[in-house]
Amino acid sequence: MRLDDFDDSINVEDQRGGGGRGFPVIGGTGGRLGCGTIVIALIAVFVFGADPAQMLGSLQQQTQEQQSLPAGPAEAGGGSSVQEICSVNPFSRESCNALSSLNKTWKPRFDKAGIAFRAPKLVFYSQQGQSGCGAAQSAMGPFYCPPDQGIYIDTDFYTEMDKQMDAGGDFARDYVMAHEYGHHIQNLLGLSDQVHSLQQRNPSRANELSVRLELQADCYAGVWAGLNKDRIEPGDIEEGLKAAHQIGDDTLMKAAGRRPVEAAFTHGSAAQRMTWLRKGIETADEDQCDTFSDLRQ
Template sequence: MRLNPFNPNDIRVEDQRGMRFPGGGGGKVGCGTLVIALIAAVIFGVDPGQMIGGLQQVEQQGAPADTGAGDTGGRTAAESCSVNQYSQESCAALASLDRTWQPVFQKAGIAFEQPKLVFYSRAGRSGCGAAQSAMGPFYCPADEGIYLDTSFYDELANRLGAGPGDFARLYVIAHEYGHHIQHLVGLDQQVRSLQQRDRSAANSLQVRMELQADCYAGVWAGLNRDQIDAGDFEEGMKAAAAIGDDTLQQNAGRQVNPESFTHGSSSQRMDALRLGMQSGDESQCDRYFQMS
């Protein structure tokens, strides 16, 4: 995907790479919007049942930890975005997402706030508590931050089988941005309330959230279809298939258990991304979550 040049001063960037945090960052794990909990099971050998259960408990509790807001590791935004290819690409994607979604919110008469992109390496600190590479990229609604250890992209391409294409990586950022959209319209709080009232429906509600975020990622691409390169659609489909719950469970040598899904099957994630890309219409994503 051919992203336009951007001014680093127009986006919100925080850089925690090279910084140390007392107690290793301590605190709670990111707030229920991780790319997928089972990534750690595949890459790091973590028991996915325990990890998913722990994350779901974390999502329901606690005030945000100290975020260290304003920490930049001594780098300017321009320097943070230039650390490596993945940093540059992620900043360019954030700028494009801001430019795409702000007028959509303005047209709808809803206040828009830019999220911040927070780079960290191995361990960091978020408004939701500790940030660790094993989590994968995640969105923290407490500080409206998208947290990213760029080494994840190598894992995505090599271990998870998404391939080396740039659109797979852009899809990750756009998906987390989708959670920011849900936060701005208040959907995330409604879902949390429903999950607390009906724990048995917690996973299915989370799946709807994740599929809608996939759809929003596709809408961003659809609204910028003039920048789409040949093969980008296929790269997106391959990435969505690689991080479906069923595929991750199979690759981890586990029996596929739809009741444990938190992000949706490969087929569902592909369908959601496809819907957004082909329609370029955010209202189409409402089908994944109709709140009363």
């Protein structure tokens, strides 16, 4: 994918060489960009029997808290410049280029919807690091931390994608970035904590909700690509879809010598992940990413 070079406005931090253990649990939503509050309230009412007034009140408070955050990007961490951090290796540069493109793509969508936007920070670490969600461990792959609005990546994961998962290519790596950015979108809408709360109240459906959250993030990743179709090169879409297939729950379970069990899925099957990524690309419309719609039928 032909992305422009990043500029110094992006928010990056370098923890390479830091320490820590563990991995935070991220959240997500079944909402839409323009009307996510109403959608998630309907999920609570029709699926779980929650009080809509209470849900909407809590969501309004969360949105106000999001809007109160300072609008400008934070300084790059580790005392290094953005240019130095992003130039450590080719994967770092790719990630920074993708972050810049994602910011420029999604901010106008939020502005049009009248929703406060704040760009996430991108944090590079090696093996172990520290996030606002607690310690991070590279073995768990890239993740998004809602409290500090950070996308955390050990770029060694991209080598693993290529060598161990047979999911290489620049667009495959961009898809990973765009997926984690999708969780940031969900967080900015003030819905991530609400869905997490629903999962806690309904543990028997926690995995089902998690799958829907992850599939929506896949769709949002596709929307970003669809809105930048002029940057897509031959073979890019195939790379992204292959990556989505290779990180499907059933594919990963088979690779680990386990029998795929749908009830144990947390991110969605290979077919589901490919379907929602493709839908985002083809529609370029975040309103088509409502992975919860069938629960309200």
